[in-house]
Amino acid sequence: MSRKLFGTDGVRGRANTHPMTAEMALRLGAAAGRFFRRDGRNGHRVVIGKDTRLSGYMIENALTAGLTSTGMNVLLLGPVPTPAVGYLTRSMRADLGIMISASHNPAADNGIKFFGPDGFKLSDDAEAEIESIVEAQIDPAQPQNIGRAKRIDDGRGRYVEYAKTTFPAGQRLDGLKVVIDCAHGAAYRAAPEVLWELGADVIPLGVEPNGFNINDGVGSTHPEACAQAVIQNGAHLGITLDGDADRVLIIDEKGRLADGDQIMALLAARWAEQGRLRGDALVATVMSNLGLENFLQGHGLRLERTKVGDRYVVEKMREAGFNLGGEQSGHIVMTDYATTGDGLIAALQFLAALSDTGQPASDLVSQFDPVPQLLKNVRYAAGADPLAVEDVKSVIAAAEARLGAKGRVLIRKSGTEPLIRVMAEAEDETVLREVVDGIVAAVEQAA
Structure with missing residues (x-):
């Protein structure tokens, strides 16, 4: 239908x-x-x-x-x-x-x-x-x-109480200074409340919504605001959510950003060690970095990929019985705790790792070295199908052969506008640029 x-x-x-x-x-x-x-x-x-x-x-x-x-x-x-x-x-x-x-x-x-x-x-x-x-x-x-x-x-209060139950019983966040950026969005009250009630020294950011300022210069789409607050306040880490708080990015004490891939790598390794990772697999989309896949393989784990969209990640998780998945953008899905991406609860899992290990956030956010990734968009006319042109297919096949096992090519149409998204990953950045530019040129000519 x-x-x-x-x-x-x-x-x-x-x-x-x-x-x-x-x-x-x-x-x-x-x-x-x-x-x-x-x-x-x-x-x-x-x-x-x-x-x-x-x-x-x-x-x-x-x-x-x-x-x-x-x-x-x-x-x-x-x-x-x-x-x-x-x-x-x-x-x-x-x-x-x-x-x-x-x-x-x-x-x-x-x-x-x-x-x-x-x-x-x-x-x-x-x-x-x-x-x-x-x-x-x-x-x-x-x-x-x-x-x-x-x-x-009391809807917010019910959720606040539930979110706290996902943090290890008996543990507290005493002594941790945490910046929480709520993007002037849906979690502007709930997220600071949870962290404060667990004992953290909370520095709130993006908690003054006026109907017009959601995601405006703050939140996960503008993590630089949280990074600046972390440095200025000498915080141990920053947590930056998006407007509806279903995604999260982490900022370490040095102001460096950890995306969803790094957070998922940390949780997958911890959960596997604790015997909690079902199916010895993590579910992520085709956009997740090849470095994540290599990291998981080094831990004896698998990366199950889906098409872009957290709903498809969840469908795969439910279908195969996996309990951890997400997207590079920061949707972290933990079906033991939530039915969709939950930025706050994912942040609590990161804080639990911080508390358990005693390591600084900078150690935990660098689980693997990302493989260089390059993404370019090509606009095409309505009704056209550049990816069906034989010359384009030939260029893509040649690019895949050139990269071999040391990289990958991902070509897809946007689901919201007439764009072809050309993405590739390769250890050699010169080769990476040549591969992407070659495909883009072929698609532009066909479009």
């Missing part, structure tokens, strides 16, 4: 522009309500969380109207991280969870993510079915069956 509204992570776009309009949010809410009330019973419930964008008010109200019009009872959580919605959907026995957020995007954008009753994001098939209902005539509930809406005042 084809999908036009849904992308790789729900519905997303510029606020007040299709598809992120109040009218479409109302229809999506009504369609989701109809999808989950196929049995005709009353009493179904949905939890809705959001980040701190101004447009969140509009979309929240429109979704609520659509959902209640089809008989769903709505529980409004207010600003909470995306993983909190996954957790509370399951904890509160809801049939559906919705997060209103455009994650790391600017404040002018927004999005709608759906979670099933198990707390995991809906499958492609379920989203396609909801989309087909949007396009059809949606039957409203009878007047006596219209749903109710209720604000849940």
